[in-house]
Amino acid sequence: MPTNRLQVGLCFDRSFPPTFVTEVARSLEAGGAQQLWVIEDCFFTTGPSLAAAALTVTEQLTVGVGILPAVARTAPVTAMEIATLCGLAPGRVLPGVGHGVQEWMAQMGVRPVSPLTALEEVMVAVTRLLAGEQVTSRGHYVNLDAVRLDQPPADPPPVLAGVFGPKSLALAGRVAGGVVLAEPASPSYVRWALEQAGRRPGDPDFHVAVFGVVCVKKDRAEAYRTMAPWLGRQLDQPRTTLTTLPFFDDLAARYADKGLDGLATMPAEWWTELAPVGTLDDAAAHLQGLEDAGVRSIGMYPIPDVEVARTQLADVVELARG
Numbered sequence: 001m002p003t004n005r006l007q008v009g010l011c012f013d014r015s016f017p018p019t020f021v022t023e024v025a026r027s028l029e030a031g032g033a034q035q036l037w038v039i040e041d042c043f044f045t046t047g048p049s050l051a052a053a054a055l056t057v058t059e060q061l062t063v064g065v066g067i068l069p070a071v072a073r074t075a076p077v078t079a080m081e082i083a084t085l086c087g088l089a090p091g092r093v094l095p096g097v098g099h100g101v102q103e104w105m106a107q108m109g110v111r112p113v114s115p116l117t118a119l120e121e122v123m124v125a126v127t128r129l130l131a132g133e134q135v136t137s138r139g140h141y142v143n144l145d146a147v148r149l150d151q152p153p154a155d156p157p158p159v160l161a162g163v164f165g166p167k168s169l170a171l172a173g174r175v176a177g178g179v180v181l182a183e184p185a186s187p188s189y190v191r192w193a194l195e196q197a198g199r200r201p202g203d204p205d206f207h208v209a210v211f212g213v214v215c216v217k218k219d220r221a222e223a224y225r226t227m228a229p230w231l232g233r234q235l236d237q238p239r240t241t242l243t244t245l246p247f248f249d250d251l252a253a254r255y256a257d258k259g260l261d262g263l264a265t266m267p268a269e270w271w272t273e274l275a276p277v278g279t280l281d282d283a284a285a286h287l288q289g290l291e292d293a294g295v296r297s298i299g300m301y302p303i304p305d306v307e308v309a310r311t312q313l314a315d316v317v318e319l320a321r322g
Helices: 020-031 047-056 075-088 102-107 115-130 166-175 187-197 220-236 248-264 268-274 280-292 306-321
Strands: 007-012 035-039 062-069 093-098 135-138 143-147 160-162 178-181 207-213 297-301
Touching: 007 020, 007 062, 007 306, 020 035, 020 047, 020 306, 035 047, 035 297, 047 062, 047 075, 062 075, 062 160, 062 178, 062 207, 062 297, 075 093, 075 115, 075 143, 093 115, 093 207, 115 135, 115 166, 160 166, 166 178, 166 187, 178 187, 187 207, 187 280, 220 248, 220 268, 268 280, 280 306
Parallel strands: 007 035, 007 297, 035 062, 062 093, 093 160, 160 178, 178 207, 207 297
Antiparallel strands: 135 143
């Protein structure tokens, strides 16, 4: 089982009703889990609002915000949102900022010509504002004139970059306080991502958080059958989260030849590398692999159904207890 160095929690699916977040937060804290990650996707619910609700009904739970699109708010407003959460619950906030889905940014009329430049300017400005600095900047996307937060956090949290491509990871290594890596974040993907960021595993100044999908069953074959369609959807449009796997070519070939049946019956060690899927021991082994690769936080997605998620809370709590 994983040690206490890895902070374990649940991801609050974007489709869940806002009223469910306080129940989830209370249940996680009461059970001994360390974290809750709230998800901001257009055009669902907002991360800071959900985070504030979760923080105010708990006393120890850390709440991660994944991921605030860099250009959906101005940099000072993003910094204000984070600082306000830190004021509500000092030391219990992990904010993430990312590019945002570019199609959604276009829908809102804020799609940048250069997402990389926009993210870098926002990350730098937000980090400096949270540190209590007065910031003046003349950039392509961030133009500030002597802006200073009235109530910056006494102990600013690391601002994590929610990114996945090589150029974005390199940017994160330069200007972010860490990364949030999207699911399926395997140990092999984490090691690759840190290499792109120019950071070493266990770097105390670079917080690595990951997302996963959880499915724990007494019969691992049942868990594999349950999650095969999810993995198939990932393979239909594979990203670096999958292509960096050492067995990706064999995995893709198996899917092309045998479809979902091939995924449900693939080697158990492949599933253990990919996600906390299988038996409780299988899921614990996945978490240990992540910790060994340098991960400090994991948020696990339950099945996106409120009633099913309620039952999966117990699995997350069990894994968190180690």
